Amino acid sequence: MFLSSITLILQEILEGALLISALLAITQRVMSRHWITAGVLAGFMGCYIFGDNIARISEWFDYVGQEVSYATMQFGISLLLALIAFLLRQTTVAAGSKNLLSISCLAAVALSVTREGSEIYVYLQGVMAHPDKISSAFAGSAIGAGIGISIGILLYYLLSGLMTEWLKRIGIVLLALIGGNMCAQAVLLLTQADWISPTGQLWDTSSLLSEYSLVGRLLYALIGYEATPSTAQGMGYLAAALLILICGFVSVKQPPSTAPN
Amino acid sequence: MLPTNRHLQTLYWLSLVLILISRYSFAGPPIIQIEIKDHLFYPAIVEVPANTKVKLLIKNLDDTAEEFESYELNREKVIAGNTKGVVFIGPLPVGEYPFFGEFFPKTAQGKVIVKE
Numbered sequence: 505m506f507l508s509s510i511t512l513i514l515q516e517i518l519e520g521a522l523l524i525s526a527l528l529a530i531t532q533r534v535m536s537r538h539w540i541t542a543g544v545l546a547g548f549m550g551c552y553i554f555g556d557n558i559a560r561i562s563e564w565f566d567y568v569g570q571e572v573s574y575a576t577m578q579f580g581i582s583l584l585l586a587l588i589a590f591l592l593r594q595t596t597v598a599a600g601s602k603n604l605l606s607i608s609c610l611a612a613v614a615l616s617v618t619r620e621g622s623e624i625y626v627y628l629q630g631v632m633a634h635p636d637k638i639s640s641a642f643a644g645s646a647i648g649a650g651i652g653i654s655i656g657i658l659l660y661y662l663l664s665g666l667m668t669e670w671l672k673r674i675g676i677v678l679l680a681l682i683g684g685n686m687c688a689q690a691v692l693l694l695t696q697a698d699w700i701s702p703t704g705q706l707w708d709t710s711s712l713l714s715e716y717s718l719v720g721r722l723l724y725a726l727i728g729y730e731a732t733p734s735t736a737q738g739m740g741y742l743a744a745a746l747l748i749l750i751c752g753f754v755s756v757k758q759p760p761s762t763a764p765n
Numbered sequence: 766m767l768p769t770n771r772h773l774q775t776l777y778w779l780s781l782v783l784i785l786i787s788r789y790s791f792a793g794p795p796i797i798q799i800e801i802k803d804h805l806f807y808p809a810i811v812e813v814p815a816n817t818k819v820k821l822l823i824k825n826l827d828d829t830a831e832e833f834e835s836y837e838l839n840r841e842k843v844i845a846g847n848t849k850g851v852v853f854i855g856p857l858p859v860g861e862y863p864f865f866g867e868f869f870p871k872t873a874q875g876k877v878i879v880k881e
Contacts, residue, residue, distance in 0.1 A: 505871075508867070508870045508871075512867060512868075558830070558843060558845050559845035559846075559847075559848045562843075562844070562845060562848060562850055563848070566851065567822075567849065567850055567851035568851055570842060570843065570850070571842070623832070623843060626830045626843050626845065627830070627832075627868055629829075629830065630829035630830045630831075630846070630868055631829075631868075633828055633829045634829070692839060695853070696840055696841075696842065696852055696853055697851075697853065698818070698820075698853040702818060702853075702855065702856060710836075710837075714836075715836040716836060730839065731836065732837070732839060733839070734839070
């Protein structure tokens with residue numbers, strides 16, 4: 505119970521921590537960070553509501569409600585990251601855009617905490633029913649959460665040390681990896697729900713790097729590593745990552761001011 | 766001739782009817798039932814035909830939630846206590862695909878065996 509709760513919680517926390525650190529780091533020189541508290545609080549509320557009603561939600565759409573709602577949240581995060589990359593692409597973010605940027609960051613964090621947190625909520629609720637396992641499971645969960653949050657903090661300081669121009673570039677690439685991961689996971693969930701037709705296997709690297717290994721699990725949480733992804737998953741990853749990169753890097757030419765009305 | 770609103774409306778209803786027919790008139794994929802009791806899977810070994818999509822109907826008879834998870838099948842789903850959940854798998858090539866309950870991984874273990 506001890507070891508399995510460490511890996512379970514670590515995996516869930518890491519995805520959220522990574523997103524929060526990346527967003528905090530790349531927006532720190534652009535705007536204040538009031539959004540983070542509101543985003544995390546909204547996320548906590550979301551995971552309480554979602555976790556508490558998981559049985560009912562699962563019954564939706566012929567017992568695939570869980571997949572459909574998680575996939576919606578993850579597609580939502582991908583799109584919000586694209587919007588955030590787009591707003592960050594100018595060197596100076598206009599005052600009006602700052603509000604939009606801050607709301608987008610808030611919503612992305614709230615969705616991510618709801619998505620990852622509701623699983624932790626359901627897990628811990630189950631543990632509470634086994635008094636003999638409570639102490640080891642909670643100790644393991646605390647350690648898992650501690651490691652996950654520490655990695656997030658480490659990433660934040662690594663990014664914060666970068667020069668502004670590089671911080672923006674690396675930050676957008678990081679958002680593209682996170683957004684690609686979210687979209688690929690959403691595609692997989694919809695395949696599991698049979699809303700997307702099953703597709704063939706893209707590659708098999710299970711003998712090189714197993715998903716059972718610690719490195720495999722960490723890479724799964726960090727960049728969405730899968731030993732046997734489907735073609736649809738790969739396409740989802742690429743589509744979202746490219747969208748975010750394009751939004752963040754392609755500069756839109758100013759329309760000529762003398763354009764006829 | 767350009768499509769008018771009326772044409773589009775007819776097309777819309779026609780496609781809706783077709784979708785509904787295709788969803789309900791053909792036999793769906795084979796359904797396989799798995800039960801979770803005392804953090805164990807029953808049956809723990811499930812045989813499914815190769816290259817066929819299969820619908821797993823997982824009933825959790827415990828009071829606590831369990832997460833059906835398999836790296837080999839790329840599947841992961843929380844099944845709350847005393848509820849059921851559906852997970853579609855396949856079409857898969859012949860082979861063995863272990864699965865486990867992530868919340869109680871020591872006991873909840875099983876595998877899907879895909880046969881010709």
